[in-house]
Structure formats: C-alpha cells, structure tokens
Amino acid sequence: MDKKEKIVQASIEVFKEKGIEKTKISDIVQKAEIAQGTFYLYFPSKLSVMPAIAEQIVQRFIQKIKANVSPEARLSEQLSRMVDAIFQVTDEFRDVSVLVYAGFSTTENMSGWEKIYAPLYEWVASLLEMNMQRGLVRGSIDPARTARLVLGLVESAAEQVFLYDLYDARNEAEQKAEPLTMLEHALRP
Amino acid sequence: MDKKEKIVQASIEVFKEKGIEKTKISDIVQKAEIAQGTFYLYFPSKLSVMPAIAEQIVQRFIQKIKANVSPEARLSEQLSRMVDAIFQVTDEFRDVSVLVYAGFSTTENMSGWEKIYAPLYEWVASLLEMNMQRGLVRGSIDPARTARLVLGLVESAAEQVFLYDLYDARNEAEQKAEPLTMLEHALRP
Amino acid sequence: MDKKEKIVQASIEVFKEKGIEKTKISDIVQKAEIAQGTFYLYFPSKLSVMPAIAEQIVQRFIQKIKANVSPEARLSEQLSRMVDAIFQVTDEFRDVSVLVYAGFSTTENMSGWEKIYAPLYEWVASLLEMNMQRGLVRGSIDPARTARLVLGLVESAAEQVFLYDLYDARNEAEQKAEPLTMLEHALRP
Amino acid sequence: MDKKEKIVQASIEVFKEKGIEKTKISDIVQKAEIAQGTFYLYFPSKLSVMPAIAEQIVQRFIQKIKANVSPEARLSEQLSRMVDAIFQVTDEFRDVSVLVYAGFSTTENMSGWEKIYAPLYEWVASLLEMNMQRGLVRGSIDPARTARLVLGLVESAAEQVFLYDLYDARNEAEQKAEPLTMLEHALRP
DNA sequence: AATGAATGAGAATTCATTCAT
C-alpha cells in the first residue's frame, strides 16, 4: 500500500476513534506508521483528506448496490437489496460518514460532497427511471429528486440503527422492513 | 438572560459565522460579553456546549410544528405544514445543525442526541396515531418507527435545499412538494 | 471550631493529599466548607497558612515528648520515649512536615521555621544538660547543637519508615532500635 | 549537551534563583535557550523535572565522597572527609535539594527518591562494613540501616548551616565537628 | 463577617508546520 493510501486509511480509523476535531496530524501519521513530515508530501491539511475518504465511502456504496441489485429483479427485490447494501455500508463506516459530511460543511462548499455523491444519486435515479418504464413506479415522480429522497430515507433509517445505541439484530430486521414498506407505498403507481 | 444562556446563544452565532473548527473560546466569550474564565464556570470545553445548542434546535422544531400544525386539519394540510416548519428551522440553523450533530458523535454517546430528539419524535408519532384512528393513515405502520423515518425524509430533503449551493426559491417549492407527495403515498391506507 | 482553625485543618488535609504546589485556595475552602472569599479574611495567601501549620506540628512534638519523657527516668528510657514520640508525630503528619519545611524554604527566610522549632530544640537541649549534670552524658558536647543533631537523626530515621514505601510494623521496631543504640553510644561519657 | 540535559541544568539554575513555585516553564526554556514546545518533548510538567535533578544531586554526592574518601585512610579521616563532602554538596545545591525532596513527595511515590539515593546509601554501607572488618566499627550495627542514619545525621547538620540564616565560616567548622564526634562515638566498638 | 459568581492576567499546553539531515 502506498503512503497516500495509508494516510487515508489511517485517517478513517482515527476519525472514527476520536472524531475530526480531536484528531491531530500526529495521530494520523502514527497510525499510518509514517513520519510527521511525510503527511505534508501528500496532503496540505487534515481536512483535505476528507474528499478522499468521502470518495471511498461513496464508491463502497455504489459497489455494494451494483453487486446486489439485479436490473431484472422485481422492484421490491431491488429495493430490498438496496436497503441491505446501504445498511451494510453505513455500518461499515459508522460515525465516519457523518463526520466527513460535517467536515465538508465546515470547510468547503457542500457542492464538493454533492459532486462525490453524484454517481450514487444517478445510479438510483436510473433505477427509478427503469422501473417507471416498466410501469412499476408511478410516473409523477421526478427521478433525480426522488433518488435523493430515497437515499435520505434509507440512510436515516440505517443511522437510527447504527449510530445510536439501539442496535440489536432483531431490531435491524424491523428497522429495514419499515422504510422498505414506505418506499413501496411511496413509489407504486 | 443568565450567563449560561448567553454562552449558548453566542456559541450558535459564532459557530454559524466561522464554523466549529475555527471558533475560539475567546470568540464566544467576546460575543457573549463575559470574561474568558466565566465560560469555564459553565462548560468544560467548546464541544460541550453542543448538547445545549442541540436542545435549542429541537425545541425550535417542536415549537414551530406545534404552532403550525392544527390537529383538526386534513392530513395533507398537516403534513404540508410540518414540512414547511422543518424547512424553516433547517434554514434557520443551516450549518449549525450538521455541526452539532457531528459534534455529538464526537463528545458523548449518540444516545444523548436521541434523548434530545425524543420529544420531536413523540410528537410526530402521536400525529400519526391520531390519523391512523381517523383512518387516514394505513394501520400497518409502527408510529414510533415511522415518525423517525418521516422526519429523516423531510430533513434530508430540507438539507438538499439549504446545505448545498442549489438554493433558489422556486427550487424550494418543488423540493417541498416531492417529499410531501411521497409521504402521502407512503402513509395512505 | 472557628473559621481560622477550620482553614488550618483543611489546609493540612489538602496539602497531604495533593502537595502544596498543586493545592488551590479553592481546594482548601471546599474542604473547610467556607466561602472562597472567607479565606482572605484570615490569610493573605496559601503559603501564609504554613507557619500556623508548622506551629501545630511542633506543638504536637513537644506535647508528646513532654507527656512521655519523665525527668526522673533513666537516660535510655528517656531517649526511647523520645524516639517513640517523634515517630508517632512524624507518622501523624507524614508528608506535611516535609512540605511545610519546604514551603518555608520557598517563601520566607528559613529562620521562621527555626523560630517555630526553637521550643523543641530547647527542650531537648535541657534534657541533655540535665543528663550531663547527672553524669550520664559526656561533658564534651554542646547541648544546643547536639539537640539539633539528635532531632535530625531521629526524624530522618522516622522519615525512612513513614515517607518511603518500606513500612511494616516489625520494620518500625528495628528502625527505632538502631538510632536509639546510636544515640546511646554517641552520648555516653 | 543534548536538550534534555540542557533543561535539567536550566531548571536547577532557575529553581535556585526563584524557587519552584515562582518558576515558569518560560523561565526554564529561556535559560536553556530552547523553544517553549521543546520542553514538552522531554518533560510533561515542571515538577516532572525533579527526579532528573535529584539524580544529579545524588551523583554529585557520590562523586565528591568517592573522590575524597580514601579506603586506606583512618576511620576518623574518612568520616571527616565524608562530612566535608556532604557539606560541600549541600551548600552547592542549597535550597534546591529541599525543594526537590518536597517536589518528589508531591509527584511520585517517594520510593523513586529512595531508588535514586540507593547508590549513596550503598556506598556508605560498604564503607561501614569495611571498617567493621577492620575492627574500627562496632559489630552490632546493621550497615544498611546505619548508613541511612549517618547520612541523615550529617545532612541535617549541613542543612542547619546552609538553609537557615545562621551561616558564618567559624560556625561551619564547629557545625562539622559536632556530628563528627557524635559519629565517632556512635560507631566505635 | 460571610458569600460565591465573576473576573482577566498570566501561565500552561498544543500542534501544524518546517527544514536540516
């Protein structure tokens, strides 16, 4: 693994442990097992690592969803798989995603985040469009807007499970069922 | 206004202006017009002010919603007013809310946030229940869980408008319409 | 107990717990259960409490010694009782005495300490003189100087037992026997 | 000289000048000609420098004593030289030694001090043993315990001279003679 | 006399950043 990647990985881990505010460059380099000065060879500041992290998270989302959602499957099957994927990745990156999200809002204009999220939005939008054409989703929706809402809904459901101290396995199953039913009702013609 | 409240107010203002990372305690005390040491009489650190801010935001949500949503109104009217209220408060606290949320995940266990949000969740849950009894919301939902999803959905829609650089007034209207329609479809029997 | 006395008592306790350097006025007033401002009604500073403490310690020494050492007893008996008394008081005030001693050296000229210790020195000196007249102590000593040496010797022996982590009861007995024998040899004609 | 050593040296000097209580880290770094932050690279606080200072003092004691006390010399000669050495070093480190001693009792457990003093105790113990074998010291003493007493006696005599305001040269000579005589009487068979 | 919240000067501490090796 090259040093740049090491830094990104280490940053994710340290951000998880201590939060962004409390993370020092020295924490990152220590975890990455590189020298203090080396950090600056790749990133100008702590916060500039974030886009790299964000990209990783989103790529993970897309990868998981693409791998599990078959274009041929029934709508309910597709939605179910998508919810599963989002729950999985949210779990995987727990607190970091919130932190990165907040980190963005602290530093740059949020459009950076927007840009990174774009491929995911687009993928969901095209999923909706496809199902509109199949007649399984009502024609009155705006696919682009709705894609964001769908993701917002499912992610907030996932955060309920993983970010708060509510977690237990049974809970997770029920926590998935509810938004799924909502989505089906919300989207059907 | 007592000093503690002054600190919270000043913190909100300064956090809005400069973001959390860049805010110094000295900025807060200056805005609050108190001595440096006085801050530490009430809060041990910058981040520990956040729960107090969070509480304010949530109280604002509840206040706005209660003031605008009439128990007698039609469901669509109620939902519409609720969405309006959430958009308004999200606008009012723009960046701060995300920061506070992220700040929480850093300092305490997230269940603190959960606890602060509880009254809002409960209010929406009881709105749903009432409408279930009126036969306007399908009986298969779990009011408590669904309340969270409803709020998650609307908040993420509101964030789309205010946190990113997309804002324009027309946009806002459409951005409200979409989740509203989704909600109506999702909840109707 | 009046407030002044309360302050002295509380100071002793807090100094024992935290040492002088780390003790805050606020620690003292808290322990003394008085208000912050009240402290300044009786003492101008933290260090100005010390002479009062020192006096207490020395008075305790004198009191113990006088109570236990009979002028009629044999020399070895007298010495033995004196050693017992010094060990007891050293135990009672453990670290404080060192701290007070050091505190003196920090602030004022050490002659303050000297002055407070004077009655104790004098008492031991007169004990020696008496025994010189009885022919039990060699005539070549200077009673004043030797009194100091005797006390220095016994106190350092006592500190060995109580200040370091060596303490056990058997140890204490042996630790007393050794300086006692030394004293007897050193003083006998 | 490396930075750590520089800090210890500077601390000794500044403590001598101003006392511990009044010494600021900034005084130390200024005297040491290093940056403020560099101090914290080596020591976490002002008080944590003390063990290092203590070590220096004890090493100085050992060095002086070894250099002056010849194993072949007569006992009284040896004792006399030892007393001279102890008086010299006590003079050299005047106030500091008491402060360090007190500082120790504040920061760590006193056994740290014990450990640092160990080599000195051992040296004196072996001196006593040697003289026991030569038949010049009575066989009934415990060399280890007695070594501590001997040092306690001489040090307290030295402190009498240097720490209090009694000093004058004639005084010093007499102040040495007294414990010396005591020692000779105390130790002889 | 007693209180204790408020003060703010001053000291401790941090940590991003540099740069000689």
Added chain:
DNA sequence: CATGAATGAATTCTCATTCAT
C-alpha cells in the same frame, strides 16, 4: 522521497483575587 526533532504562534485553561450582595 522520507524523516522526526524542533519550533513558537496561537489557544486553552487556571486560579488568586475582588466586590456587590
């Protein structure tokens, strides 16, 4: 490229002291 000791400006934090009640 890589290092990591050193830096010192910037900030946090402490705590003796005051003073209106």
